[in-house]
Amino acid sequence: MNNKSWKFKNAAVTALSALLMLSLCGCWSYQELNNYSYVVGLGIDKGSSPGRFRIIEQLAVPSALKKGGGKDGDGGGTESFWNVESDGDTVFATIRDITRKVQRKPFYGHNKVLVFGNEIAREGIFPFIDFFVRDSEPRSTTWLVVAKNKADEILHHKPHLEKIPADKIEKILESHIYTSSYHNIQVREFVENMLSEGQAAVVPIIEIYEQKIIPSESKEEKGGSSRGGDEKKKPDTVLMINNCAVFKDYRMVGQLDNIESRSYSFVTNNAKGGIIVIDSPEGKEKLDIEFYGVKSKIKPIIKDEKPSISVTVKIRCGLADQQSKKNYATPEKLKKIGEKVNAEVKKEIMDCISKSKEMKADIFGFGNEIYRKSPKTWKKLKNNWDEEYKKLDVQVKVEANVEGTATIRSIAKPGEDK
Template sequence: MRKNNYLAINIGICLFLLLPTIGCWSRYELNTLAVVIGMGLDKIEETGKIQVTAQIFNPGEKKSTAKNKGDGGSSQSFWNLKNSGDNLLEVIQGLSHKSNRKIYLADNQVIIFSNAIAKEGVQKYIDFFARNNETRMNVWVLVAKNQASQVLAVSPELESTSAVQIAQLVDAQSATSEASRVNLEKFISRLMSKTDAAIAPIVEVTGEGDDKSLSVSGTAVFKKDKLVGQLNRTETRGLLWVLDEIKNGVIVVDSPSGDGKVSLLITRSKSKITPLIMDEDIRFKIGIKEEGNIGYQSSQENLIKPPIIEELEKEQAAVIESEVIAALEKAKKLNVDIFCFGDLIHQQYPDEWLALKDRWDEVFPTINLEFAIQAKLRRTGRIGSLAVLEKE
């Protein structure tokens, strides 16, 4: 018995020592890979072919001090490799003919669709990324205001590559709540829904010449798989209030005295959406609890007085309501359910949903909202009023 125990222990030790080598057959040496960190899809207007721009990280080079050397090169830390064709899989595989390394997608940070590609329809392109076993489902999905290749050609000031900067800009949107944050998993989920509209943040190139920079703001809106419109920053934040995705941001209101503005910092937010159905009347109760601090004032009144605080809280709630209404009006105009209202009815009124699901496009523009918004100011900062230097 003891001998058998020793044998079992020895076998266990051997198996444990073999664990680090399991899976090594599929590993690659870094110097054999062309690591893609950003990918852009464009439509060539003259030929109708797909153009893929794969931004490849060049770890052997430091970032160039010269700005906007579009396609990268020997002095930059990235290389924009391009290929075109009729089929996305063939185009991406064809990138290997232009590089002496294996194209590696597992570290990709962003997928950017050009405006033209998005309007044409993205499902046939998403199919590749959904099936490819190297593609991570948490890669960010964006729509370029114009061409995706132009976005990836910008050389950023602080980051090594434009793809990394774009990914960080999307991450940083929690500070302003003026752009949606959508990864591949979330985008596919909305595309597959029979009622929910897919959305994605918008990235654009601003400035000219050596002053070009990248900006992520607003939201691209899809009907099925085609781009049909966009939300501006205000409408986007209205959408994010409903989706319970507001983290931080600034709300600017009029000073109660009327002689300036007060900027309020959003510190906490929680939203709850409740569908209400009575006969043919379909409405949604928008419950939002928000907390904030006073961040700045251009008026001279003392803001720590209770009546002033109450007035600011009312104005804060009014701004939140107006942003949600702006988002709903745009969604009704485009006739797209960007709020996932259809799913909420399906979950809470399954029987009623059976009669609604096939005509949701007709019903959605007729829905109404009820609001229950609580806005609280917790802190006023270290001063109560603007310090004014008296003239001598």
């Protein structure tokens, strides 16, 4: 190869390498972090006019978060969050419209919660959920909740411990492991349930709970607090998950109270911990039984093409609190407590199943289990599953193993605890 051609080739290779190096710095369509605003919570309510709806975006204010800001009010300044609203006919168009008010493009990758207003939930959320699954920016691991009234009340509520309401909602949802009285659900799981034939979904309901605070006498003597108005019973409000909504075909069709929601968690293997209150086997006092391990199994039984379901729930628990002076730390008494727990939990589960049958909502996925066991049988039932579900025979068996009484037997004096 002669010198000239070698030099030429070298030059061509160098030029091509330099061109390719442009791809290594990763600058193409990059955006600086401070060109984005970060959406941490999103709410959807009915709009001001028929056919329209309102989107509330909760944006984190990084500078305020860094400084530890958070004063009264909700309009920027040192507030750690900023709620921006917009009305529209479709989700994506309304969301884009918000950029006319926000100087930075909202980024949905950090969105933690999606709150639907109660009215919208009852009418159906199908028109609103497509964007959150289809678009690559919002994550399908976003938590889904339904507001008791309006979503914007929830997102406007200032939290006490957290700086951003969306953070608080996320933390409350994660605390379900302490009570199991609600089932936290992500957008992905919700859509999966809706895509399954005959299946219904359970979504927690969040509300603003008023707890009245009565100021102490010493403050009154001193001349009252710096606040004006009626301080004696000024309510303090907190966000609280209370009850769960049942969704069928993307529409809210009913509610489960806290006990029913817990029963739902038991059956669907979502219960991680909580307290079951039972009557003492030897009196009218109450006992608090803490459960910390629940395993359940749903077994479909197909006999002569007629399905039935057998639910077995195994609970590991212990006596955590008692009002009675009796000593329950004997095997016989623990066994009695276990039987009480079995009966109580079984009753609660049966009540929950009855309620779901009234709503014609298969929240437990019994239809799916029948389908997995016998697709042929399911094909005959699926078109009329609402009615078939009402008639479905469900046998529940609860096996509670009361393992102990924590650190003490009884705080009664010796002799009083018999």
